[in-house]
Amino acid sequence: MLRDYPDVLNIDQMCEILSVSTKTGYALLKKGSVQHLKVGRSYRIPKAHLLTYLIGFAPGNMVRA
Structure with a gap:
């Protein structure tokens, strides 16, 4: 699925993914849930950081309250 996207996302x-x-x-970025870079006024999200965020939702990795 992510193969069609560049290594650094806007x-x-x-949001599409x-x-x-x-x-x-933007709320996810502001909250710090997804690590990102800010270049000028734009946000850049390395695909590896988005995968790290998604792996956090895998069974067995969920943080329990």
Whole structure:
């Protein structure tokens, strides 16, 4: 699935992969849930950081309250 995307994503690409709105995407970045780089006024998300975020939801990796 992610093979069609570049190694460094922009916010729109990240939101498309996660199937979330841009507003939710920016909230994930602001909250620090997804590590990112800020280049000027744009956000860049390395694909490896997005995978790390997604792996956190794998069975057995969920943080329990």
